[in-house]
Amino acid sequence: MRTITLINGDGIGPEISDAVVKIIDASGLKIDWEVQSAGADVMEQEGDPLPDRVSESVKKNKIALKAPVTTPVGKGFRSVNVRLRKELDLYANLRPCKSLPNVKTRFENVDLAVVRENTEDLYAGIERQVDNSTAESIKVITRSASERICKFAFDYAIKNNRKEVCAVTKANIMKLSDGLFLDSFRNVAKLYPEIKQREILVDNLCMQLVQNPNQFDVLVLPNLYGDIVSDLCAGLIGGLGVAQGANIGDNCAVFEPVHGSAPDIKGQNKANPTALLLSAIEMLGYIGETSYAKRIETALFKTFEQQKFTCDLGGNLSTTEFTDAVIKNLRT
Numbered sequence: 001m002r003t004i005t006l007i008n009g010d011g012i013g014p015e016i017s018d019a020v021v022k023i024i025d026a027s028g029l030k031i032d033w034e035v036q037s038a039g040a041d042v043m044e045q046e047g048d049p050l051p052d053r054v055s056e057s058v059k060k061n062k063i064a065l066k067a068p069v070t071t072p073v074g075k076g077f078r079s080v081n082v083r084l085r086k087e088l089d090l091y092a093n094l095r096p097c098k099s100l101p102n103v104k105t106r107f108e109n110v111d112l113a114v115v116r117e118n119t120e121d122l123y124a125g126i127e128r129q130v131d132n133s134t135a136e137s138i139k140v141i142t143r144s145a146s147e148r149i150c151k152f153a154f155d156y157a158i159k160n161n162r163k164e165v166c167a168v169t170k171a172n173i174m175k176l177s178d179g180l181f182l183d184s185f186r187n188v189a190k191l192y193p194e195i196k197q198r199e200i201l202v203d204n205l206c207m208q209l210v211q212n213p214n215q216f217d218v219l220v221l222p223n224l225y226g227d228i229v230s231d232l233c234a235g236l237i238g239g240l241g242v243a244q245g246a247n248i249g250d251n252c253a254v255f256e257p258v259h260g261s262a263p264d265i266k267g268q269n270k271a272n273p274t275a276l277l278l279s280a281i282e283m284l285g286y287i288g289e290t291s292y293a294k295r296i297e298t299a300l301f302k303t304f305e306q307q308k309f310t311c312d313l314g315g316n317l318s319t320t321e322f323t324d325a326v327i328k329n330l331r332t
């Protein structure tokens, strides 16, 4: 039996984690979940919101499913999410965005994947106050990190039967930093002649995405553009309740939804478990459990086809009712 770390988070985290564990269990796949709590409550009990035991568990098991963890705004501890990504060198942020049956959005049949570099760019946190009226942030782009993320994007394309990888930059203006990212992309692309390559400027990409998202397949972007564009793409498929994600490194991978801990609906049995479930489905595919991944996805899509939704998608089902509906569809 495979052991997987489960970081069940806080806010709505425990509710949606319970739902997803129940659904996977009902599929017949046996997983030994190693539950690791993290976040504000753990900070109170153990003096650290991300005790070493959490990353040790992920390092040992190599795979984790993670529900959201609250980060206090402007005070308190550093983001558990950012720390975990740093400690485990999870350099690739992957967000597959695929239209879901009956989930009303502006476009149909969106099916693209955003691959975002997770470790550098303006998010390296190198900032200084020059004087009272001037501040500087330094944008760091390295060849090694750029080649690594571009390779990840092409390997993902091959593994998932995708046809094209498109590099997104602003290399016309930031000729050195984004220019280096683009040059790295071109070098890596030569190793993958079977995959089409494309280049686009980030401003044009945004305009094209909201007019005709179906033209895109895999996008690879430096950190800041990736952060913004991946939320735009989440909006194309129905928003936060259905947006899945993963943070992947060479040694470990953490699968997690895009959304946060939603304190406004905590404990109300209202949260949509779909984003965490889709992240879990991606995780099962990643570890080679493709038949279980497909079965669970089919049951989820069938639930949507039956017009069964939680309230964030205009339905009236509670978290537990929606979970039971997916489980019923797994069994029929």
Ligand code: NAI
Binding pocket: 067, 068, 069, 070, 071, 072, 073, 081, 240, 241, 256, 257, 258, 259, 260, 261, 262, 263, 264, 265, 270, 271, 272, 273, 274, 275, 312
């Ligand atoms: P949020 O994503 O938690 O919530 C934004 C809105 O979307 C809220 O109205 C919420 O009710 C709704 N929502 C989110 N997920 C939902 C779901 N599964 N089903 C139904 N409705 C859902 O963003 P917010 O409020 O900005 O952040 C809350 C906390 O989460 C913060 O402390 C933030 O730092 C943390 N956070 C954690 C993340 C992680 O652990 N990966 C990611 C993003 C935020």
